[in-house]
Amino acid sequence: MFAHTLYMPQVALFPDIHLRSEHADRIVSELRETVSGLGDRPDHAFVLGDLIQEADDPDVDAAHVETVRETFDDAPFSTTYLLGNHDVENLSHDRLSDLLDQDRFYGTREVGGRPVVFLDSTHTRAAGARGELGSDQREWLERVLADRPGSIVLCHHPLGICDLSGNVWFSEYPERAYLYDRKEALRLLADADARGTISGHIHQSGFSTFHGMPHVSVNAFSKETPEKAFTGTYAVVTIDDGIDVDVRVRDRTVTSFVAD
Numbered sequence: 001m002f003a004h005t006l007y008m009p010q011v012a013l014f015p016d017i018h019l020r021s022e023h024a025d026r027i028v029s030e031l032r033e034t035v036s037g038l039g040d041r042p043d044h045a046f047v048l049g050d051l052i053q054e055a056d057d058p059d060v061d062a063a064h065v066e067t068v069r070e071t072f073d074d075a076p077f078s079t080t081y082l083l084g085n086h087d088v089e090n091l092s093h094d095r096l097s098d099l100l101d102q103d104r105f106y107g108t109r110e111v112g113g114r115p116v117v118f119l120d121s122t123h124t125r126a127a128g129a130r131g132e133l134g135s136d137q138r139e140w141l142e143r144v145l146a147d148r149p150g151s152i153v154l155c156h157h158p159l160g161i162c163d164l165s166g167n168v169w170f171s172e173y174p175e176r177a178y179l180y181d182r183k184e185a186l187r188l189l190a191d192a193d194a195r196g197t198i199s200g201h202i203h204q205s206g207f208s209t210f211h212g213m214p215h216v217s218v219n220a221f222s223k224e225t226p227e228k229a230f231t232g233t234y235a236v237v238t239i240d241d242g243i244d245v246d247v248r249v250r251d252r253t254v255t256s257f258v259a260d
Contacts, residue, residue, distance in 0.1 A: 012046075012234060013154070013235040019051060049087065049200060054086050058090040082156050105122075108148065120137065121157040142191075152237075163208075167204055216259070218247055233249055
């Protein structure tokens, strides 16, 4: 008699890579090692925005975006890119679309038969770190969620509530951690019975239940704090009846979050 191993889909998440000229060699080396170390086990990867830390020269930014894309191009799994506030500081959505060979930065993916929705929170009405989905994307989201109950939702900016009291980037200005239209987005998710959300942006890992829904944030791959320039943090998410988020550095688990 042979034992059958139950297959459960997995996605790898890479938040806040922040590739920049300073520390570039280490970031690229560690990113390649991490991607290579995953082998072909993830069904798909998502980069959760802030691929780069913007420079003074848009061409430098473009070169850094291409370097990140080339690293994932070599992986045996496919990759979807979300955008973060640093990515669009000097580069337009159209140029980023060309650089990443991706038509748009919000949409859906079926991963092992499970629906994953990814959002573009960079359509903001003001400069800076704060995000926004905008009315057009929210209308799209409402239609998509109606057809895909139980979706996992990925976004650069967190949709849940986060304890930012000790956060070096956002403790003094917590509004910059979130979306302008977070209330409206959360209403859509709750009405559609979404499974939960996972995000980056705030450079810390955490879990909360907010508006009756689980929300996970994953620490930055680099630039956790001004003094800690490199972290190497990413996550592997196993999708079953719940969401099992394994936060890792290389092959070492740092912390885990399980949302039923």
